[in-house]
Every structure is written in C-alpha cells, then in structure tokens.
Amino acid sequence: MSATGTSRLAALRGSNNEGVLALILVVLVIAMTIVNSDFLSAGTLFAILRSSIVPTVLALGVLIVIISGGIDVSFPAIAIFSAYTTVVLMRGSGIDAGVVLVLVVSLVIGALLGLVNGGLIARFKLPTLIVTLGTQGIFKGILIAYVGSRYIAELPLGMRMFSTQSLLTVPAGGENTSLHVLVVPAIVLCLLVNFLLRNTMFGRGVYAIGNDTEAARRVGFSVMRIQVILYVVAGVLAAFGGVLHVTLTRSANPQDLLGTELDTIAAVVLGGASIFGGRGSVLGTMLGVLLIQVINNSLILMGIPSAWQRTAVGLLLVIGVGVQAISARRSSRRVFAHREVVAPA
C-alpha cells in the first residue's frame, strides 16, 4: 500500500498547502537568480525581509479575522491612526517617550478601535466587510480632521532609537549590508499568534466560529465574546504594525499604509487561509507575505512599471481563491473502500 507514502506527502504539503507555497517561493527565487545573477544575495534577502516586517504583522491580524469567517479592511486605518496619534500625543505632551510608553499608548488605541469593530459585528451581527469598510472611513476621517494631517519627521525616542539599528551586518561586494533589527518583534509576534491560535481555547474558538458559528455556539463557545476579543487582538496587531511602519520610515504620515489592504489580504489568502473561514495558519501567512514581497521585488528588478505590481498582486489573489475553490471540490471526491464486507450476524 502507498498509504504511508501518500500521508508523508500530505504532511509535507501541510494542512493549508504551506509546502506547496514554500516550493513556489523556492522556484521563483531560482528563476529570478537565473534571469539576474545579482538576485540571490544577502542584500536582496535582507531587503525583502525588511520590507516584509510591516506586512507580516498586519497580516497576522487579518489572518485571525479571516479564520473566524470575517474580513477586515479597516486594519491599515487602525494601524496608521494608532501610530500617528501616538506620535502626536507624545509631541504634545513634551515627553520624549521610550519604547514602553509608545507601545502602550498605541496598542491601547488599536485595541479601542478594534473594540469598535468587534462590538458592532458581535452585537448587531452585521456583515464584517460592511462594518470594516464603514469604520475604515470613520477612522480615516477622524484622524485627518481631529488628530492631524501633517507629515511629522521628529519621532519620540522609543521609535527613533530603533529606526536604523541592525541585527546583523555582513560584507557584500565591498560595502556592508545589514538586516534590520525590527525583524525580531515581527518574528516574536508570529510565534505569539501561532501559540494563540493553536494552543489556546480562544484560538480553537476562532476556528470553530469560522467553521460553523451555530455549531460553535452549540458546543458552548461564547461566540459574541470571542468575536469581540478577536477584533481587539486584530486592532492591537494593526497598531503594532503601524508603530513598526513609522519607525522604519522614520516619519509619521497620516496618509501612509492606506490602500495596502489588497496586498495583505492577498498574502493571507495565498497563505492558505480560507476566505470562507475556519482555515489558515501563521506559517502559511508568513510564506504568503514573503511570496508577495519577492514578486514585487522581482518586478522592480526587471524594471516593470509599478502599476503592474498591483495587477500582479490582484492576479495572485484571484489565483489563491481559485485554488481554494478547486481544492475544495477535489477534496469532496473520495476514495471508496468496501466498508462493510462481512455480513451482519
């Protein structure tokens, strides 16, 4: 029997096709290296990792929401709202705040904005896309109208001090190239969210709701509470992403991040999270983000106009969803075996 063979293959492929995604990533890197021998270098690798930091953290929040069967388009607004408002507050108060204060303030803001989403969705059972489309507009409006619309270059200490720090530096072709230190918090957050989803009852509840809300209620999950909490968590992750973004770009611009929804959602869906809810993994999401960054990077290297990048990402999203639809149909085809060959006594 090839049963063990197929199951080993299945394990390699991963429950959300993570293996397939990793393979595509490798193939793409090899292809790019053949086209352009400069591609495979520490410099490119570090650049891709750096550009993946913010999208990864944002994608984690989106992942949780998508697993629960929802969709969130307000996270870029939450991210920039929290980070920008924090910068403004710190400047206004005259404190040159350290990391802890910056994080506490921005994450609390993110949590509150997430609470607005979660409250509306859980309490009134409204469609998540509509709610987050609405709150996205509201958050953006409040930010520009009441907090500020100015570009701010002077950041509090807690952000400034990490802006140009490197984790490691390697010599490459005469000059040094280095990996940004902020990959560390991104990886830590990945591990945390992975733990949250896989090893806590809250995480199981998120999957259960995404699979079948009524069934989740019937086994005793408090659907409302889980929904509220998960949007709060998504808000906190978005805020964290916002702070990382401001730190990396060394400036706070209230127009930033807005419009990056597509890239992030595409990364999560490519990473195997089901748009119908109930499926998805942190590993898949990380691979999805990397894939999109590699593709964007390759397109730039090949000198393809940036307008085409949007098209490429849109195309990837459609492919990702298409693959899900096809594999859903495929899996409903079954293997047959004579289940009961012995006659009943």
Added chain:
Amino acid sequence: MSSEEASGSSGTGDAVPILEARNIVKTYGGVTALHGVTLRLTAGHVHALAGENGCGKSTLIKIISGAERPDSGEIVINGVSHAHMTPKGAIQQGIQVIYQDFSLFPGLTVAENIVLTSAVAEKRTLYSRRQSRPAAQQIVDDLGLSLDLDQEVERLSVADKQLTAICRALINDARVIIMDEPTTALTHSEVQRLFALVSTLRARGVALVFVSHKLEEALQVAQDVTILRNGELIISGPATDFDRRSISHYMTGRDVDESRLVNPPRYDRDPVLSVQDLTLPGAFENISFDLHAGEILGLTGLLGSGRSEIAEALFGVLRAESGRTIVDGKATTIHGIRDAIDAGIGYVPEDRLTQGLFLDKSIADNVIASSLERHRRRGLLDARTIAATITEQFQRLRIKAPNVEAPVRSLSGGNAQRVVLAKWLANGPKILMLNGPTVGVDVGSKEEILTILRAQAAAGMGIIVISDDVPELVSVCNRVLVVQQGRISATYSGDDITPEAIQEGMAA
C-alpha cells in the same frame, strides 16, 4: 463524573426523572413548533421520541440543550427548575446531544471535534492537540471504529461524520445523552455496536433520548416512548405498550399502508437504460442491467458494498473505467454530471442535507435550481412556468412550510428531504436514481413519497431506488438487485421479492 452515585439511583427504581422538560412552547414567527410538550427522562432508560417530519422533535431537543430558548415552560434537572438552558450550562449539567445535522467543524480534525466540547465545558484556557488525542482514541476504540483521528472532518464520508458526532457525545461522562437520528448513515453492525454501548451507558444510569424514523430500531432500544404530532404531545408510556403499527398510528393519526403495490413496467419496449459490464476497480465490477420505462428497480446491499458508487458513476460523479451505458438505445459517454443531466438522468444523492441543497436559499430557489434550462423560453427564463413548477412540486410533495419563500434551513430534516426530491422532479428526468429516498422520513411521508414514485413510474419514468430499507424495496420495486463487494450477487423479481429473500440475499 459521579457514575457511582448515578448507578446507585438507577438501582432504586424509576420514580425520579433526572430531567424533565415541562409544558414547553416554542414558536418561530407564526409557526408553532411546540405546543406545551412535556418529556420526562429517567436514569437508566432510553426514551424514544417519535413523530412525523416537522412535528417538533429536534426543536424540543434544541431547547433541552440550550441551542434554542422556549417561549414558555421549564426544564427541571434534578429538582432544579430552569426557564431556559444555555449550551454551556447544559453541557456542564451533563447533557450531550448528537444533532441531526451533526454540528461538526469541517476544518478541524476528528480528534479535535471529539474533544472540543469537554474542553469548553471545563473552562480551560489552554489547549493541546497532543494531550486531547488519547481520550478521543479511547472512545473510538470503545466503539470498535476505525476512524482516522487526524483526518479533517470535511474529508470524511457521511457515515464517518455521523460516527464522529456520536463519539463526541459519548466521550464526556454525560448523564443525559440525546441522539437525534444518529443511525441514518450507519451500517447494520455499526448500529449494533452503538446499541451495545447504549446498554453500558444505561447500566451506568445515563438517561438517553433516541429519535429515529426506523421504528424497529427505536423499539429495540427504548424503554419509554413519547409521540408528538404537530407540536403536541399525543401519548407517552412504556415501550412495551407499543408496536410498529400503533406508533405509526399515533404519529399520523391514520393507518399507514406499507403493503406491496407495483405497476407493470413497459417490458415490451426497449429499455430506457442499459448498463453493460460497467467497471471501476475498487468500487464495482461487471455491472450489467436493464431499466425499462415504468420500472422501479431496487439496488440494495450493505453500506459500502458499492451500490452508491454504481449510481454515482451513472450520474458522472465518478468515472467508470470500462463498460457501456446505453440511454434510450444510444450509447452515451458520461464523463461528468452535465453529460448525465443532458442524457436525462437525475440523481438524488445520499448526503442531502449538505450536498443537495442551498440551505440559506428559499424552497422556491432550491426547487428550481437544477431545472433552469427547462424553464427557458427564447433564451429568457419564463417566470410563469417557473412559478407553476414550484407551486406544483410544493403541493405535490406536501412540504410542511409556511410558504415557498421559507429558507430551507428552517425546515425539519424530513421536509428538507422533500425539497431535494422536488428539485429533481422539476427537471422531469427520464431516469431518476434515488439514494436512500426515505432515510430520515417518517412512516406516513414515506408512504406518500413511495406513492409519488409509483406515479412517476406509471407516467413512464425509469426509477432506480438505492436503499437498504427492506420493507420499502418490497413495497415499490419491480425488480431488486443485490450488490455485494461491488458485484451483483442476486436478482429478484415479481413474487420473489419478499423481505426474507432480500434479507437473505444481502447477508449471503
């Protein structure tokens, strides 16, 4: 939990009910689903709950488990009265339910599905996949099953899904276990193993509720019987006071006729369907038979014998490797469902509740879903004939719902079933295959559905009924083929079709 204490109380007599639902009233919009129903459960007893489709059995169960709230009435558990239950509260009180629709999580593994309920009830905060596995393995072994614990539930067959739902209810040390049609997809020996486990649970002092439209099965396990009709309590008493006939009578309010009645098919004409040497290795081999207009052909055998796969191959769900299919004298290649429908073949599948229906769409939308082609006039959909078809099917199948706009999800299990049938009849196929057409359908409606099939056959349709319900086969079939391990092992026709003969053929 406290199994010692429970078995002690079961020994002292049957006086005190451990759970009593009193005067439960429940309405959905204008529909009254329950009209002051009372149900008393005794420790160590199996209580059979019977009634026609839509009489309120599942609704009563959902009220006891906290999935729904009653309009009035109370639930008394060990002397404590509750105005309503909550899902978590009910589970913590030791109430476990096998829901008619299973209520499983398709994207989670079998093991996770089995252990999740108790993990929630224990108010755990952390969860470990590895730690939860042994408990799941234990119950699977106790039931003597070969479920793959690491498989995602979505990939399971209907039967394995049902088994998973059963394991989930049994794993917890429950005091009350409610089974809403738990055996619809199980093989004979799986049912027997379940019943053996039920005996063990009874000895431990567990109170059980058993809902099944297979009346023999219900009478075999039950000590108490309660019968509902149209949301009202008709009678409740010890099982020894009832037999199949009296239960059907209380359920329907009339005598149900299950005797054999067949019309002669058009054997004088060429067959509408001729299958020759159809083979799909691993599923079935060298299947040959003819089906004539006006004929009802039974295809039986144990679950897993290959009987369903034959039908699926004829409908293009599976692709046979060799053999010929001749429809109306023309050799026809069926490589997909489209080919089958174009050739005039219809198929009512086994797993209706999930495969055949759009649950959130209306009855009307579902009825018309597969026959849009037929209702096109000059390229446009013809609203008038569509409306006529819907009304005709709705009335002919006597679907119990306020109107055709009601969503299918709000129907009782048996009524949802009729919608599937209506959908295929609306398409007016030449050949209709039905897999377990009356699984989960009450005795009265079963008679009605069989009458509809007879009428369709008399009007010239060729019908294949795949079923292991012997009385049903005897009642409608002109011929019966028995499938064993993928081959036709016996054929009965005319007066040779008797319950004894078929039973013997299946067991041979």
